[in-house]
Amino acid sequence: MAQTTPPPPIPPAAQPSSQPALPPLSERLSRALGASTSSSDASSPGVVSSPGTSAGGTSTPPLPPGLFAYGTLTLDPVISALLDRVPPSRSVRAPGWRAAGLPGLPYPGLVPQRSEMPSAAGGGSGAPGRLYLDLGARDWAILDAFENPEYEIGLVTLEHGDKALAYTWPDVAESEGGQGKALGTTWTIDWAVEDKQGMALYLERCVGWRQAWEEEAAQSG
Numbered sequence: 001m002a003q004t005t006p007p008p009p010i011p012p013a014a015q016p017s018s019q020p021a022l023p024p025l026s027e028r029l030s031r032a033l034g035a036s037t038s039s040s041d042a043s044s045p046g047v048v049s050s051p052g053t054s055a056g057g058t059s060t061p062p063l064p065p066g067l068f069a070y071g072t073l074t075l076d077p078v079i080s081a082l083l084d085r086v087p088p089s090r091s092v093r094a095p096g097w098r099a100a101g102l103p104g105l106p107y108p109g110l111v112p113q114r115s116e117m118p119s120a121a122g123g124g125s126g127a128p129g130r131l132y133l134d135l136g137a138r139d140w141a142i143l144d145a146f147e148n149p150e151y152e153i154g155l156v157t158l159e160h161g162d163k164a165l166a167y168t169w170p171d172v173a174e175s176e177g178g179q180g181k182a183l184g185t186t187w188t189i190d191w192a193v194e195d196k197q198g199m200a201l202y203l204e205r206c207v208g209w210r211q212a213w214e215e216e217a218a219q220s221g
Contacts, residue, residue: 109169
């Protein structure tokens with residue numbers, strides 16, 4: 001009986017990368033990540049040492065333990081619209097900081113708490129918010145691109161001594177000797193509950209923004 005030559009093996013399909021290439025991180029985020037991890041123990045459970053690779057194959061810096069959110073990002077529908085999930089979190093306060101209302105904007109800015117300013121809603125000392133944990137490189141890239149470019153990023157100390165990155169707002173009234181925007185009001189989340197139509201429009205904007213970001217990220221990858 002004639003022997004037949006077996007067909008050549010089918011080469012395995014190319015395996016897609018487990019993580020799509022990220023667009024280059026902004027200068028402010030790269031600088032903040034480097035500063036935060038240099039002052040943290042990179043072997044601690046909260047620090048991600050291999051977060052991913054940006055477009056062009058450049059490794060991103062290790063990620064910090066978490067993000068302190070104090071405005072609209074504390075709302076499950078908003079964070080879910082941006083990240084497709086609600087990351088693990090816990091309620092915390094940032095002593096010495098205040099969520100100030102920004103003129104004409106639906107979200108606040110984190111500014112130093114001055115003694116003459118009213119305390120945050122709900123009592124307690126400092127700005128109330130959520131500490132988001134287990135954020136990956138893609139989460140950070142999305143949130144940083146979403147945040148107003150006027151924000152600065154830095155480490156803040158939370159209650160019980162925890163540290164996290166937070167998006168802070170330049171306190172114009174303080175930096176310009178009392179001139180300019182006063183930022184005299186303390187922001188609360190009440191509008192999201194009371195203004196249902198406004199909140200629905202804001203969520204619609206978040207969804208549309210995320211779709212546009214994905215398209216831009218795919219092109220840059």
